[in-house]
Amino acid sequence: xxxxINPFAALEDIGRRRFILGSGALLSASAVALLAGRPALAAxxxxxxxxxxxxxxxxLNTALGAELEAIAAYGVGAGSGLLQKxxxxxxxxxxxxxxxxxxxxxxxxxxLGGTPVEAKSRYEFPTEQLKTQADVLGFAAGLEKGAxxxxxxxVPLFRERELARAAASIxxxxxxxxxxxxxxxGENPVPAAFVS
Amino acid sequence: xxxxxxxxxxxxxxxxxxxxxxxxFPGDPARGAAIYDRCIACHxxxxxxxxxxxxxxxxxxxxxxxxxxxxxxxxxxxFTWNAETLDRFLENPGRxxxxxxxxxxxxxxxxxxxxxxxxxxQATTESPDCRR
Numbered sequence: 001x002x003x004x005i006n007p008f009a010a011l012e013d014i015g016r017r018r019f020i021l022g023s024g025a026l027l028s029a030s031a032v033a034l035l036a037g038r039p040a041l042a043a044x045x046x047x048x049x050x051x052x053x054x055x056x057x058x059x060l061n062t063a064l065g066a067e068l069e070a071i072a073a074y075g076v077g078a079g080s081g082l083l084q085k086x087x088x089x090x091x092x093x094x095x096x097x098x099x100x101x102x103x104x105x106x107x108x109x110x111x112l113g114g115t116p117v118e119a120k121s122r123y124e125f126p127t128e129q130l131k132t133q134a135d136v137l138g139f140a141a142g143l144e145k146g147a148x149x150x151x152x153x154x155v156p157l158f159r160e161r162e163l164a165r166a167a168a169s170i171x172x173x174x175x176x177x178x179x180x181x182x183x184x185x186g187e188n189p190v191p192a193a194f195v196s
Numbered sequence: 197x198x199x200x201x202x203x204x205x206x207x208x209x210x211x212x213x214x215x216x217x218x219x220x221f222p223g224d225p226a227r228g229a230a231i232y233d234r235c236i237a238c239h240x241x242x243x244x245x246x247x248x249x250x251x252x253x254x255x256x257x258x259x260x261x262x263x264x265x266x267x268x269x270x271x272x273x274x275f276t277w278n279a280e281t282l283d284r285f286l287e288n289p290g291r292x293x294x295x296x297x298x299x300x301x302x303x304x305x306x307x308x309x310x311x312x313x314x315x316x317x318q319a320t321t322e323s324p325d326c327r328r
Contacts, residue, residue: 055290058267059299065246066237124243146237153234153300157290196234 052159057114059154060105063167066150067102068119070143071095076125077136087133087184091140094177101170108163137185144178147171148195221310228315231308238298242325247298251326253277254317269295282313 074095077083083091106116130136151171158164175195183189238246248261258273258281259266273293275281285292286309288302303309320326 058295058297062238062246062297062299069246124240124245126240142233142236145233146235148237149234150237150300153302156301157299 053112054114055157056159056163057109057112059157060109060112060163061114061117063151063154063170064102064105064109065117066147067098067105068117069123070098070147071102072119072123073125073143074098074140076127077130077140080127080130080136082130082133082136084133087137090180090184091136094140094144097173097177101173104166108166134185137181141178141181141185144174144181147174148178152195221307223310223312223314225311225315225318227308228311228313229319231303231312232315232319234303240325241319241323242328250316250320251323253282253320254279267295267297269293270297279313279317282316283309286312 074091078088078091078095109116126139130139148171151167151174155164155167155171158167179189182191235247239248239250241250243249244261244264248264248266254277256277258275258277259270270293283306286303287306289296289298289300290302303312
């Protein structure tokens with residue numbers, strides 16, 4: 001049995017928690033700074049907290065933009081008429097999982113006080129190069145491989161460790177997509193012990 | 197303000213060839229092609245995606261691809277992309293240009309950066325995608 005989980009569940013109250021922790025820490029730091037006669041230091045501390053959150057929002061929004069593009073890409077693949085079952089079912093399943101990623105990323109951006117990016121009205125894809133089912137699967141595999149690298153590059157940047165953990169959970173899902181697509185293409189599904 | 201000044205100075209230094217960058221390694225484009233796979237979640241050579249297109253990258257002012265919505269930080273940048281500025285940026289994008297939306301930790305290995313830059317130099321000028 002597969003249990004559906006929400007990797008961002010620990011972040012359900014992140015906005016409130018940051019407010020409480022942030023304001024609590026700010027108050028005490030402010031008090032110390034003011035007592036020491038250094039109000040500029042207190043202001044600087046508050047700015048740093050805000051900068052951390054803004055940085056996390058930017059990373060989440062970049063990931064959200066890529067997820068929205070992946071949803072559109074799978075839509076193009078599924079609608080191309082080139083995919084036959086069971087590859088078509090796989091594409092639709094993976095598209096659904098990218099939608100789940102996008103939903104939770106957008107909600108998290110909102111919780112942090114940001115504005116989630118929206119899907120573009122138009123995406124460019126190399127459709128002229130997609131002539132067979134293998135072309136579509138290869139294109140999707142490339143995007144999934146890129147997504148693994150993108151999340152790998154994003155995980156260490158999060159200031160909030162729970163965000164890093166949640167992003168790593170998505171990374172794992174993208175890696176499974178990539179492996180399954182490689183298998184469908186007749187390639188070694190797990191070509192190396194590490195990803196980069 | 198101090199940070200922005202430091203970034204500007206660092207990038208100017210890189211452009212003037214003062215900073216030791218990827219020039220320490222010749223760079224292998226074949227290996228760089230494999231490293232570019234890390235970029236393809238967000239970038240393509242010929243068209244804008246989550247990140248801007250790469251055709252015509254060398255010699256282009258940062259933040260200047262038409263039709264791409266840059267972060268304010270990149271839009272304000274006043275440097276030109278070349279081997280040195282790319283080397284510095286790719287090592288740690290967020291540190292080199294705070295506020296960039298390129299949420300990527302960077303490529304720590306200077307040889308890998310040199311390989312990627314060698315491939316980018318070749319692909320962004322000579323590939324069929326960029327010649328159209």
